[in-house]
Amino acid sequence: MSIYIRPLQEADALTSYKWRNDPAIWQFTGTRPDREITPDIEQEWIKTVLVRDNEKRFAICISGTNEYIGNVQITNINSYDAEFHIFIGEKKYWRGGYGSAATNLLVNIAFKELGLQCIYLYVKKDNIGAVKAYERAKFYKLLDLDNGFIKMATYVIDIKPKKISVFMIAFNHQRYIAQALDSILMQKVNFDYEIVVGEDYSTDDTRNIILDYQRRYPDRFKLLLHSENLGASQNQIQTLRACKGDYIAMLEGDDYWIDPFKLQKQVDYLEANPGFVITCHSNYNLLPNKKLELSKRIISNDELSIVDLSKGTFISTLSVVFRNHIILEFPHWFYNSPVGDYPLFMLLARYGDIKYFSEPMGVYRIHTGGVWSNTNLLTNISRWIILLDNLLTEDFEDDVKRNLIDQRLLNINELLIHYVKFSFWEEFSNLLNKYSKDYPNLKDDWLFLKLPEVISGKGENAYSTIKECFNQALINIKQFIRR
Structure with missing residues (x-):
């Protein structure tokens, strides 16, 4: 049994008013009327929306x-x-693919007749x-x-289908x-590609x-025009999901490429080397x-692994091309990751x-509006520590985890140094206490080695400052005991 769709008519109210009063339908539409809907109310509503x-x-x-069974x-x-929007009002047609058929008919009209x-x-x-029906x-x-x-x-x-999706988030x-978009459009390639832009309500x-x-360039662009500012993390995830090519290249809206053969080089390499999942280059x-x-992220080895990457990042976002459809679902922490x-x-x-390609094929713009360029050092280090905490919850191999743990310790020490330099003693104590379980020697290293050295560099008396820190710690402990 097949269906067709036709423009909705005022006379349809004599049928559809019953659906609007049906609680079984509310649970699928997500809305319910604030009063009982009569045929006259429904007809007046249809008259209003049709203009x-x-x-x-459309009526389904x-x-x-010619039985009228729902709206789309x-x-x-x-x-x-x-x-x-769609709902099937007549329950006997809730199964059988009628909703999917109506969806396909209206999407065809939207694309071919309305030019959406x-x-x-x-x-x-x-x-x-x-x-599943929408899928x-x-x-x-x-x-x-x-919600x-x-x-x-x-x-x-x-x-x-496209060979590669160029991912871009912009705000x-x-x-x-x-300049960023022109640097994509100048690419000389022997395959088709799409440019997927997540525009975050600028x-x-x-x-x-x-x-x-x-x-x-209507055949090139897929736009995600958000109706509110999602933030970088949610915008990234939504834009990644919209990328349907075999590969994904990444370029943020304030950077640009300079090599017109960049995409061709990286895709060719991945096509010829199935054991590789990521390609990147200097910039x-x-x-x-x-x-x-020239970026300081220069490395001598051109073939690397996750073990190398776990020691610290050497990949610039603007340089990367990777295989798509590998990660089917992100870990829960990824949705709120600070990086x-x-x-x-x-x-x-x-x-x-x-x-890793040693030749620079892109430009990273350092300016006051950049995500990392405009963020102070303390905030950047704090975010990186949170990121490493999240990564350490994943089931990586032991050598990878050891590198992540070492990398985290370097960042913890860097943050502790800055806390001391700016006399942020409460933050210093909290961070020291938080990670002393993971790093048993952390407190001893700091109290008897690093702290005197850093404080001496500030031009203060190291040991009197340590004594002051201990006294403050005792006061905090006493206050905690009283609570």
Whole structure:
């Protein structure tokens, strides 16, 4: 039994008002009316929504009998995307693929007749049947929301498979985004690619610039235009999920590439070497004074492994191309990770080796608006320690874990040094106590070796300062005992 869809009509209210009063339907639509819906109320509502320019509403009907069984519509229509809604009101048709068929029909209209590039929807996470139906209709999950819903989307660009997806996240990059996008579009390759941009609700003209590029190159761009600022971590995850190519290249909106054969070189290597999962290369840093300097992340070995990576990152985000569809689900901590790129590379490196190209093929821009460039040193080190704590919860091999533990100790010591230099004694004590269980010699090393040395460098009396620290510690202990 097949279905068709037709424009919704006012007369449909005589049937649909019953569905709007049915609690069994509310649990799937996620909404319920605040009063009983009569035929007149439903008809007035239909009359109102049918004249809206940014909505297209259809009735789902059974072929042959013309029985009206549900509604399907897209709302919030703009020049790029629209939000999808559907429900089957007649319960006897809840199974049998009618919803999937109606979904495919409307998505086809949206892409071919309306010229939209993306259709997105929100569905209850526990509505497993609906999620699977949307997956059959080529929607895929972008984001888990705190309200129990997930966001899913389908794109016209996904109709034709791509060899590589160029991942880009952007926020307030109006001064740089055009150069970044041009450096992608200049790539000379013998395969098809897509540019997937997560635009995180910028307050400047970044979104309009991206939309202009999408209008000029509609077959290249897949845009995620967020309706609120998600933050770097959630934006990264949602944008990664939208990348459907065999490989993913990464470039943030304020950096750019300089080698037109960069993508071809890295994809060729991965195609020819199935034991490798990541390729990367050296890069230049563009300093605030406009001078270029070669990045200090230069290594002599060109074939590396997760053991090397666990000693510290040598991969610049703008340089990486890696195999897609390897990580099916991220660890729970990844969704709130203070750093996004290094843990991603560590998780990927479980599955193969890393190829490093020594020639610089991109430029990392150091400026006051950069995520790391504009963050003070203490905050950066603190974030890195949290990141390493998270990585140490993963089931890595022993040699990898040992390197992560050593790397964490170096960062802990670096942070302790800065706390002493700025006389942040409470923070110093808290950090020392927190990690002394993991590093039994940490307290002794600091109290009798490192602390006097650092304090002497400040021009203070080392031993009187240590005594003061001990006295303060005793006061804190007494206060704790009293509580």
